[in-house]
Amino acid sequence: GAVVSQHPSRVICKSGTSVKIECRSLDFQATTMFWYRQFPKQSLMLMATSNEGSKATYEQGVEKDKFLINHASLTLSTLTVTSAHPEDSSFYICSARDAGGGYEQYFGPGTRLTVT
Amino acid sequence: QQPVQSPQAVILREGEDAVINCSSSKALYSVHWYRQKHGEAPVFLMILLKGGEQMRHEKISASFNEKKQQSSLYLTASQLSYSGTYFCGTDSGGSNYKLTFGKGTLLTVNP
Numbered sequence A: 001g002a003v004v005s006q007h008p009s010r011v012i013c014k015s016g017t018s019v020k021i022e023c024r025s026l027d028f029q030a031t032t033m034f035w036y037r038q039f040p041k042q043s044l045m046l047m048a049t050s051n052e053g054s055k056a057t058y059e060q061g062v063e064k065d066k067f068l069i070n071h072a073s074l075t076l077s078t079l080t081v082t083s084a085h086p087e088d089s090s091f092y093i094c095s096a097r098d099a100g101g102g103y104e105q106y107f108g109p110g111t112r113l114t115v116t
Numbered sequence B: 001q002q003p004v005q006s007p008q009a010v011i012l013r014e015g016e017d018a019v020i021n022c023s024s025s026k027a028l029y030s031v032h033w034y035r036q037k038h039g040e041a042p043v044f045l046m047i048l049l050k051g052g053e054q055m056r057h058e059k060i061s062a063s064f065n066e067k068k069q070q071s072s073l074y075l076t077a078s079q080l081s082y083s084g085t086y087f088c089g090t091d092s093g094g095s096n097y098k099l100t101f102g103k104g105t106l107l108t109v110n111p
Helices: none
Strands: A004-007 A010-013 A019-025 A032-038 A045-051 A067-073 A076-081 A090-097 A105-107 A111-115 B004-006 B009-013 B018-023 B030-036 B043-049 B055-057 B060-065 B070-075 B084-091 B105-110
Touching: A004 A090, A010 A019, A019 A032, A019 A090, A019 A111, A032 A067, A032 A076, A045 A067, A076 A090, A105 B043, B004 B084, B009 B018, B018 B084, B018 B105, B030 B060, B030 B070, B043 B060, B070 B084
Parallel strands: A010 A111, B009 B105
Antiparallel strands: A004 A019, A019 A076, A032 A045, A032 A090, A067 A076, A090 A105, A090 A111, B004 B018, B018 B070, B030 B043, B030 B084, B055 B060, B060 B070, B084 B105
């Protein structure tokens, strides 16, 4: 149980274009999902907290107009990187909390974004 | 505020034990431990709650000292599969249960 999927696993896009990343909880409902960014050999940096049916809460320094988050259902959250630039290249990982479970977060497999 | 993990890296031979520490300057409600292998997502190991008991998963156990805001992860009789980067994530009790992760401890287990 507690499986989280992400799509796509890898994406290469040109500078200036937008990319959408999907995060799904497959066998549980997630009222809260989290989006992280991880640079090589570094820690997980929380970008935003996404609650179903409401606006996302962004961490300090994260541009909400650039990283659009939508949590339209209890099993799906999306992150759209708008007008992507090479410095946005990173590993993006989502996690989800089981609405009917405990406090732990379950992570998706991550999306490797490369902006050329 | 980011918790501090120590050591940054450790190399073991199969069968040896290791301890990874995580400390915070803020009062904590819970501490979460994850293991991440290269290029993969973090995998949940265990959670320690304020007022809770020491947890154990097979040969991995952890403790949480609430007064000192510290947690330790104990790996006993390490196996090759234990290799990876271990992260602690701390929760100071906000309504969204968001975690702040340490920089990680790279554990390498050699045959």
